[in-house]
Amino acid sequence: MNDDRETLARLLGGLVPPEPPGELHGEVMRAASAALAREAPRDLWTRIWESRSLRVAWATGVLLLLLANALVPRATSPSGMRGTAPAAGDELDSIAHLPRIDLDTLPAIGGAAPSAVEPRPVQLPLKTKESPS
Amino acid sequence: MDVVVEEISGAPAERSRAAGESAEAWRAMFGRVAAGEQAGLEALYRAMARRIFGLALWRTGSVEDARDVVQEVFVRVAESRDRLARVTSPLPWLLAMAHHVAVDVARRRRRPSTPLEAVPHLVAPEREGDPVDAARASRLLAALPAAQRDAIYLRHYEECTFAQIGAITGVPTFTAASRYRLGIARLRRLMEVEP
Numbered sequence: 001m002n003d004d005r006e007t008l009a010r011l012l013g014g015l016v017p018p019e020p021p022g023e024l025h026g027e028v029m030r031a032a033s034a035a036l037a038r039e040a041p042r043d044l045w046t047r048i049w050e051s052r053s054l055r056v057a058w059a060t061g062v063l064l065l066l067l068a069n070a071l072v073p074r075a076t077s078p079s080g081m082r083g084t085a086p087a088a089g090d091e092l093d094s095i096a097h098l099p100r101i102d103l104d105t106l107p108a109i110g111g112a113a114p115s116a117v118e119p120r121p122v123q124l125p126l127k128t129k130e131s132p133s
Numbered sequence: 134m135d136v137v138v139e140e141i142s143g144a145p146a147e148r149s150r151a152a153g154e155s156a157e158a159w160r161a162m163f164g165r166v167a168a169g170e171q172a173g174l175e176a177l178y179r180a181m182a183r184r185i186f187g188l189a190l191w192r193t194g195s196v197e198d199a200r201d202v203v204q205e206v207f208v209r210v211a212e213s214r215d216r217l218a219r220v221t222s223p224l225p226w227l228l229a230m231a232h233h234v235a236v237d238v239a240r241r242r243r244r245p246s247t248p249l250e251a252v253p254h255l256v257a258p259e260r261e262g263d264p265v266d267a268a269r270a271s272r273l274l275a276a277l278p279a280a281q282r283d284a285i286y287l288r289h290y291e292e293c294t295f296a297q298i299g300a301i302t303g304v305p306t307f308t309a310a311s312r313y314r315l316g317i318a319r320l321r322r323l324m325e326v327e328p
Contacts, residue, residue: 015255017187035211
């Protein structure tokens, strides 16, 4: 730490940051005074709270959402696919229940499908020497 | 090094102008600005303009940008006068605002900036310092990353603790201390190369 101070003392000793330009004072005071004279900007919640019409609109909106949440029937579809059109539901059902092509084969997951049945040994027809007769 | 460790571990700082510098006076000044007094703004300008200008100059490397920063900070202070009464540490609060504005201004800079070596980071007071030393110091400081310059400025000229530097620049205390030490080490190497 002493080394740090020594380094800074050697480099920065007797030196100071520069003064701001003289004309800056007037510019800053004009801008800041104008900002001081303006009404302080209010945030959204303050504006809502202070305006009667916005307060009523906000309360009405919240009330409508609550009513809609309470009154809209929920148990219209037993399948859990509420909001899906019936036609689309039928189509999805048909895709989800594709008929199996080969009932003896298990579905393949990440590799070659194992066969559900033991492979049958291939029976090659035995060639029998026909005796020339 | 021990002082750094003590500060990072939460021990009282050996010195801190930013925290202790007549907090009552600062709060009184803020109170006058909050009340809409023009004289309060004047007093705040006299107290802070040079410090904000210096910090902004070291950060942005441009006199024009530093002017913009000073103006923007005072406009923001005036606009947020309703909140001034709740500011517990006025000076670090102002320096943090100045730092953030300086970072924003430097980021959206349009004008071509002058070479950093030519920026007068420091000047020699009349009959006290040597202008040649000031030019050399400015040149060496220009070789540092802006974050390290910030840390050195806040530590050396504002006498902030590392915790305050971290709060002002938005980094952990350890990072602030690390930036300061790396900056000093680099300055030392540069001084050896350019004695």
